[in-house]
Amino acid sequence: MRLVVVGGVAAGMSAAARARRLDATMEITVFEKGDTVSYGACGLPYFVEGRVKDWNQLVVHTAEYFRHERRIEVRTGAEVRSIEHHRRLVRLAGGEEVRYDKLVIATGARQDRRGIEGAEQPHVYSMNTIPEAIRLREYLRTARAGRATVIGAGYLGMEAIEALRTHGWKVRVVHGGRDFLRRGDGWLTETIEKHLARFGVEVRHGTRIKTVPSEGIVVLATGLTPHVELAQGGGVELGRTGAIRVSDRMETNLAGVYAAGDCAEAMHLVTERPAWIPLGTTANKMGRVAGAAAAGARERFAGIVGTAIVRVCGLGVGVTGLAETEARKEGFDPVAARVEALEKPHYFRGRKVQVELVANRRDGRLVGGAVIGDSGVEGRINVIATALTKKMTVEEFVDLDLAYAPPFSTVWDPLLIAAQNLNKLVH
């Protein structure tokens, strides 16, 4: 039995490792186009910022480790050019053919630079790959701080702002949409924008860049697009989101062919429809399930609720589920409550945290939330995410037995205050 994995970052290596753990005899080969496997791409902004000294710190396991400790054949610099599923083989750049019994497609996503001219100029940078991150960091370390334009206001855009500010640059962020983090949440955008203003960061919404500015440096942080061409060419079907459609075992429309990570869709447990939200955690989970399926085990990946978190100039911003406007688009009848409250008592240097909860008026079910603050963000957004996963109502949420002691929280947690306010609106 031979398993071929295309792509060796988060999902691909998770799949290979999981398959090996479940099947000691399977032949497993991973093809990775780049030079490095199994690295945490989410750490690249912090490498650019300087906090991560050496990009090797972001590598979880080396190709050597997988070869010798896990008996997984890892081939870096090896690009798979086509899939011929009727013959069960992949063809590499150079023409080499490699046969498979099971195939995992983990080709990831790439930055979408369509419609932006001049992106190839030397003063234009990005943080999406190790070589790009190295080039930006080297420049920031040696150059005198000046003016930088960040194009894009998603997660990577926020992280680019923080990295540039750390190096002392004056930053302007420009994007085509109206809202940060592509969430359609005016409150969230306003809150972040107010915070950014304190750091002299200029914001221009609704400005689609056609040609990169020539002044200063430019960091491209535009959205991602799933890398699906290889899969499509091999007869793998896409879903409505444009990413690869998969079952809860990560199987595509082709028997024995699985897809996982940023190239694939995942079930959204709030909308109950497939969604495409490319994130590292999801990629790892999907990879594990794909690897298990390839090894013949029956595991499943239930899906996601759209949880994400980002830090921008020290401010933590966590989101999960749907914002109010998104919920309306998805056919819910949403109501939202927002509060600002201390996350700990004053005498434990508690800071203000803002919480937004969104529910469906008809049945009182929670459909989303956001938490913004200097601290206490990740724990609270995770509580909301857990509640969404189990389709909790606001009425149930109000009674949540959350931990309280003065060093950790207030007796009425901001989450519970928000839920009490929201509870009045759903009844």
Added chain:
Amino acid sequence: MRLVVVGGVAAGMSAAARARRLDATMEITVFEKGDTVSYGACGLPYFVEGRVKDWNQLVVHTAEYFRHERRIEVRTGAEVRSIEHHRRLVRLAGGEEVRYDKLVIATGARQDRRGIEGAEQPHVYSMNTIPEAIRLREYLRTARAGRATVIGAGYLGMEAIEALRTHGWKVRVVHGGRDFLRRGDGWLTETIEKHLARFGVEVRHGTRIKTVPSEGIVVLATGLTPHVELAQGGGVELGRTGAIRVSDRMETNLAGVYAAGDCAEAMHLVTERPAWIPLGTTANKMGRVAGAAAAGARERFAGIVGTAIVRVCGLGVGVTGLAETEARKEGFDPVAARVEALEKPHYFRGRKVQVELVANRRDGRLVGGAVIGDSGVEGRINVIATALTKKMTVEEFVDLDLAYAPPFSTVWDPLLIAAQNLNKLVH
């Protein structure tokens, strides 16, 4: 319509305030035996420690505030001595009779000093009431640090250790049980004990104190007992735990008589039996529901899952649901998994956090958990608490869509690693 509330701390004042909000015309009188209403007793250890400068900082609202802003008659220093429900009246010390239509009993809990001789000596302190906390703090501020014995190893015991250590005292903790926090969890006890050893804190388990030591000072931190004598005398029935039995509207066996807070039981959502776990958050929630019920509104309190958190010499310890041994006693077939992992990447100064998850082998349902660490404790214990509330299985927990970005967490959160390990044991 006249509402009488007996007890004016957390549950009592919550009940009074909630009733007033829902009914503008009701006559509301609160009788409080002590001098102060509506204070956060959970903050007293931090007043003793010195972090809270003035105990008035712990007062949420003064009696004056309730009188003038909420039109609630608050009588401090007023002890209710008996309830005569057939005549719908309470009798105060001194003989005064006060009629009621609805009655909320929020008499709280008191420290159980039965079987301990010499507790009234001047070198014996406690932190349960404002006067006692003031006396201890004054002593610690002026005395030269020496040797202290803490009797009791529950939450208050842990907080006493921390407060005494802050003042430079050499601490010994002595208690009759085997485990810290009365949880029957050897792993938890061992972890805390190892930590305490670094601070020179001596621990003696299984040592029931009959006479307080004469050497050094002694801080009594023995367990609580519900204050139910008044209620019992009035014909109110107790539950199997010895606290007042209530419905999910906080009603006792007597129509129109409600009980809330540390004197009452609450439904435990894991065991599905009433439990008595006196904590400030629960008291506030119960108080609100009792107040609503007294005002004729239909609200309910679903119950608790036994979440609690404490800090001891900087270490955060959070628990929820049942420990393995407790789960066995309750008729479950428990399996547990424990992991130690970084809560954030090294380059964000991530610290190790320990997570324990307990599940019922038969159906894979989570029944409890504990989290111990220098940081990242409260958020994680709250995620487990939320999962318990909705009777989540380990299999579901493994897929939880938790927030990930390097400043906040690791790509595989310690919670998910523990769940993966546990998932192997339930299948």
